[in-house]
Amino acid sequence: MPFTRINSKMIEAQIAPGQRVFSQRGAMLAYRGPVTFTPSITGGQGGLMSMIGRRVANEATPLMTVDVPAGPGGPGQTPSGTVMFGHGGHHIHIVDLTGETLYVEADRLLAFEGSLRQGTMFMGSQGGVMGVIRGQATGQGLFTTTLAGKGAVAFMAHGGVIELPIGPRGPVHVDPQAYVAHRGDVRNKLTTALGWREMVGRGSGEAFQLELSGNGMVYVQASEEKL
Amino acid sequence: MSHPPPPSAPPTPPAGPVIHDAWTLPSNDNVNPYAFSVELDGQWFLQKGKMIAFYGQVDFQGIGAGRLDHLIAENFHSPMHAADWVVAQGRGKMLLADRSYDINSYRLDDGNLTIRSGNLLAFEPGLSLKQSIIPGFLTLIGTGTFVAASNGAVHFVEPPIRVDPQALVGWADCPSPCHHYDHAYLRGVLGGVRAMTGIGGASGEEHQYEFVGAGQVLLQSTESVLAERATGAGPEPGT
Numbered sequence: 001m002p003f004t005r006i007n008s009k010m011i012e013a014q015i016a017p018g019q020r021v022f023s024q025r026g027a028m029l030a031y032r033g034p035v036t037f038t039p040s041i042t043g044g045q046g047g048l049m050s051m052i053g054r055r056v057a058n059e060a061t062p063l064m065t066v067d068v069p070a071g072p073g074g075p076g077q078t079p080s081g082t083v084m085f086g087h088g089g090h091h092i093h094i095v096d097l098t099g100e101t102l103y104v105e106a107d108r109l110l111a112f113e114g115s116l117r118q119g120t121m122f123m124g125s126q127g128g129v130m131g132v133i134r135g136q137a138t139g140q141g142l143f144t145t146t147l148a149g150k151g152a153v154a155f156m157a158h159g160g161v162i163e164l165p166i167g168p169r170g171p172v173h174v175d176p177q178a179y180v181a182h183r184g185d186v187r188n189k190l191t192t193a194l195g196w197r198e199m200v201g202r203g204s205g206e207a208f209q210l211e212l213s214g215n216g217m218v219y220v221q222a223s224e225e226k227l
Numbered sequence: 228m229s230h231p232p233p234p235s236a237p238p239t240p241p242a243g244p245v246i247h248d249a250w251t252l253p254s255n256d257n258v259n260p261y262a263f264s265v266e267l268d269g270q271w272f273l274q275k276g277k278m279i280a281f282y283g284q285v286d287f288q289g290i291g292a293g294r295l296d297h298l299i300a301e302n303f304h305s306p307m308h309a310a311d312w313v314v315a316q317g318r319g320k321m322l323l324a325d326r327s328y329d330i331n332s333y334r335l336d337d338g339n340l341t342i343r344s345g346n347l348l349a350f351e352p353g354l355s356l357k358q359s360i361i362p363g364f365l366t367l368i369g370t371g372t373f374v375a376a377s378n379g380a381v382h383f384v385e386p387p388i389r390v391d392p393q394a395l396v397g398w399a400d401c402p403s404p405c406h407h408y409d410h411a412y413l414r415g416v417l418g419g420v421r422a423m424t425g426i427g428g429a430s431g432e433e434h435q436y437e438f439v440g441a442g443q444v445l446l447q448s449t450e451s452v453l454a455e456r457a458t459g460a461g462p463e464p465g466t
Contacts, residue, residue, distance in 0.1 A: 006382050007380040007382065007448055008379065008380075009379035010379060010382055010446075025432075026432065028391055028432045029390070029391050029394035029446060030384065030388050030389060030390040030391060030394060030435075030446055031388070031435075032387065036409075037409065037432040084382075084394075084446070086379070086394065086448045089378045089379060089448075
């Protein structure tokens with residue numbers, strides 16, 4: 001895995017010549033070696049159509065490509081680079097994907113390996129109208145970013161991140177504002193517990209919950225603050 | 228320069244809150260990652276508003292306010308920052324904290340260390356404070372302990388390294404950094420278009436401080452610089 005954790009708010013990426021990492025622009029803290037930072041016009045992978053898709057979906061976070069170009073002596077002769085990432089004092093969580101899909105908001109992405117496939121998903125495609133409402137309640141909007149394949153992802157959260165496994169033993173309920181990301185084969189729906197108390201403004205403050213079931217993992221932050 | 232090991236995961240917390248009094252408070256050590264207890268017997272310099280509590284008999288004198296002229300002439304050489312600093316004088320235990328940022332103490336033995344002025348909380352006389360030639364940084368020279376805050380734990384690296392200016396907390400024993408500008412991505416046709424039109428944006432990583440030579444560089448785990456905040460006005464004169 002190219003990402004190693006330095007402390008709760010800082011990671012280090014080892015980049016071999018010819019390898020590539022995408023990261024949020026301006027998130028580099030320090031680097032060693034012949035590393036180049038190139039702003040990515042398309043905002044990630046997949047060419048022009050993907051870029052348009054991201055723009056339309058409002059999932060186009062400014063990204064940059066971080067790579068170590070192979071020198072004249074070939075990849076074997078170029079030293080590899082080390083880059084440290086961190087952003088805004090947020091806690092950072094590293095996830096190693098081995099073929100499954102990670103669903104995360106684009107502005108929470110700190111860095112991810114170039115080997116991952118980046119995509120955009122319509123919230124309505126998971127749960128129809130309720131999916132759209134869920135997107136509004138969690139602050140995700142109508143679309144979310146997906147990363148699939150093999151590789152490492154580092155994303156940010158306000159406060160520390162806890163991982164809750166989602167298994168056959170029953171669904172996991174998460175506060176929509178504390179939800180960060182999830183991965184795997186997960187069905188999610190927004191459950192409401194609205195009653196007359198909410199209507200008169202004396203609700204418990206926990207009227208909306210995200211119910212996740214299936215097989216995978218959900219990442220929850222120890223805060224209800226958005227990034 | 229010697230520094231304490233980075234605060235690892237706190238030991239298993241005892242049930243309930245820990246109650247400290249004047250005798251159980253640590254002496255010149257961290258109470259928790261966010262508060263530091265100074266064993267005061269004499270004088271310490273501290274930045275205004277960073278003291279949160281004290282036991283004992285301590286009084287605080289503004290710098291340039293008279294009685295401590297000799298001490299200040301010895302140890303404080305930055306008129307620009309004089310208004311932000313006070314001298315704590317007396318005996319007792321004094322707790323320092325800063326907006327729940329991580330606090331650490333560092334010890335210099337006949338050394339020098341340069342630190343971002345907003346990150347420095349307090350230092351012992353024995354160190355003397357000077358302005359660095361890099362704007363916004365202060366240099367401490369001499370022998371003694373100082374206390375500094377950072378957003379996230381401080382990470383020590385060794386040169387050669389290039390550091391984002393905002394992630395830099397300070398550096399010790401190595402020569403002052405130089406500016407490094409990186410416009411390598413502005414090459415080629417696409418780079419030309421980008422340079423001419425601005426389409427595609429900048430990477431945000433064009434400018435770094437470059438460190439070479441022997442020493443240590445202190446990095447803050449984030450790019451958000453500690454913002455200066457009003458620490459509250461003192462009492463009106465005459466009250």
